[in-house]
Amino acid sequence: MNKIRNADAILSQGDLSSRQVVLEIADRTLERLDSYRRIRSIMRMEGSVLQVGTRSWDLSLKRNVYLIGAGKACNHMAMAVDHVLGDFLTQGIAIVKILEETDRFNRTEVFVGGHPLPNEEGHRASRKIIELVDQAGPDDLFIAVISGGSSALMSCPIAGISLQDEIDTTDVLLKSGAGIYEINAVRRHISALNGGMLAKRIRDIGAELIGFGISDAVGSPATGDIAVPYPAYKSTPIGPDMTTLDDARATIVNRNVADRLPASVVDYLMNAGPEAETPKAFPDNTYFLLNTLPDSCIYAKEICEEMGLPAMIVSSFLEGESRDAGTFFASIAREIQTYGNPLKPPCVLLSSGEVTTLIDDNSVIRGHGGPGQEMAVSFAITAARTKGACLLSIDSEGTDGTANVAGGITDSTSFKAAADKGISLYQALREHGCFEALDSIRSTVFTGNTGTNLCDLNILYIPEPKAGE
Template identity: 35%
Template sequence: MTTTPDRRALLRSMFDAAIAAAQPARCLPPHLPQPPKGRTIVIGAGKASAEMARAFEQHWSGPVEGLVVTRYGYEVPCERIEIVQAAHPVPDAAGLQATERIRALVSGLTEDDLVIALISGGGSALLVGPAPGLTLQDKQAVNKALLASGASISEMNCVRRHLSAVKGGRLAAACHPARVLTLLISDVPGDNPMDIASGPTVGDPTTRADALAIVDRYRIEVPAAVREWLAREESESVKPDDPRLQRCETRIVTAPQIALEAAAAVAREAGVTPYILGDSLEGEARDVGKVLAGIARQVAVHGQPFQTPCVLLTGGETTVTLRGQGRGGRNVECLLSMAVALDGLPGVHALAGDTDGVDGAEEIAGAVCTPDTLARAWAQGINPRKSLDDNDGHGFFQALGDSVVTGPTLTNVNDFRAIVIDAPARG
């Protein structure tokens, strides 16, 4: 008699390994420089910034001062670097005040000083400094509209950079003439530094015309003051060749690919062959779910292009165009779409989750789907397609007891998806 492998446990072990591989305590210390002649000031923003600050303190030999802003619930104790909490994904007054304090902290520096910028995903909302003539309410309105528009993360951040007093290289310019070392945890497809927290310390080659084109392309309703600002030359971001950025260096300390490789190692140990299909998948979450389901079906039914048992691993950042009123996030939307497309195909188990522990606005990382997911939903009177149409991925999977809850992970390397495929389906 053979026993059925516990695929739920394997999926969760891979997800946990991906998160562990991206922990600041593991990946940040090798990138620390020698202490400078002058002051060392640590600034930062993002869901991982507090844990990055703690890792920095534990491995820094010289004096240090600073302030970082992280998401509510992601605070960790630090001795010399102040941790401030603020709202994400829509900015709030706490983020605004923290950003003003960071700008004051880096003013008046000298060539002997060193600024360490600890930047991770989520920093776009947490580091909020409205451009001249704009208000926090304007930024909140634009953020909400962008999140519901279906625009890619790169497009959203292009708009954000041109509406900010700190993004798009402006924070680095404010540090001049001090040396600036930016340590990044990437949460964006392609690991482009200008898209991680909207690039507060790196030059931005995009233009205000690009930002306006994105607003128009997605028919995003923005306050009048936003269009008025983008029409002015002053709205241009700091460009890569700006002399104020000459002493700026940027290093990515961990990224989605590293997390996927850690998950792949767990699969190998379990006797399941891993295949990493990509660390930067983008597109509508429900469309990505359909494509992944199609690939999984080809593997399960025909043994192509991979033999079973295997696991398909992907990362990236999908988007959701809101149509319904449900409790959704991009990972559960992708997973529910996949489940609907698979329609109970035997031998296929999957997990989709956000490595920061928060999918959408819920304190839920993601969910698991199994071959009997749809049957269990129908047994409870839940229509899977209606749940998908209502963007209600969290409501759907939570009712089945299939939500994945991690709590604050203190890191963020974007979406994680794993599809375990066992013996070919028959019939």
């Protein structure tokens, strides 16, 4: 397999036939989503002319060509642009979550930022991006590659709010149960770059901007022809921001976090005037949208059908508590195997979205994990009664929560396998130590950087029950 690096370990125990099916679907889906391949399919140089899809730019007319980027898929996106431009690239700055040994750049400086919590290196890189933009002029071209995670990786709080304030704000919001739109509403309005502020800075100096984006927003429509510029692009920090100051204030009130957030953040957001609002339109920029969140399920369904497996997309809007989602999908698996509703087995159910994990008290944490791993563990508890049922739940970019794995895979044998090792999956959920529990039964999924970032991908396989079972 090209994307799932520990497939051999995963297939060393458990229901091997079910795991093999799920892993093949996941691996082939991630391969199709890889942004390096997506960009190279529409971008090329013809002499001094840069051709991107249906548009072209003569780079001999530009004084400088700059590459800037951030995100969990930024490695592959930035490499694609860097490799295509070659000597036409003046300078590049990319902020990634994990730097791989196989990453190769020609003229791009790479920084390892922090995610989900910002860090000092990401902040330093963001300051360098600001310096690069501020010394540029109208004859320069900026090419930006942005994927999910840029809000944390491209960390540059406004004056009066420190980096530590931004880190603490992110930590509180992630544990509050808030959805990503709510979290971004706060983070974007305290940033000097996110929420479209980077694009505004480029516009203010008169330079041209070409943007490549991956949208991980729940509710985004599926992509069409990626070679055609996308007029409705909405992705921070290079596109217009749809969140508002009022959204940020509502998040603080609705999630009851005013007393836990840094005072500097609360005071600023509650008292900021209209001039602090983020920009809402950039009609002169050219954007190419490579993938959106529904694409992962669409591609996975096509792959299932190529494999001769009936498949249904349950939802590309999946949100809520991760452990509840795991229990729900285990219940559906039992319904399918017992009564053939809504599909007859063997079949596959697919979903995407962004489930979350509520942590009211940090003192209960005894391990590592993330929403995908908690979903897989919760599934294992209930799925023990559905022979052969197998669920893979990963964050499609390759890291889930606080663990350096993409997520987890469990089947109807996983609960017993853990118990045989003296591990309580119930306790793992209570103490948010699902990584340790899954790792002990070789059920974590390791991919490294995948080249995409479309939030969660959940693949559930339900085999036909064998006679007598």
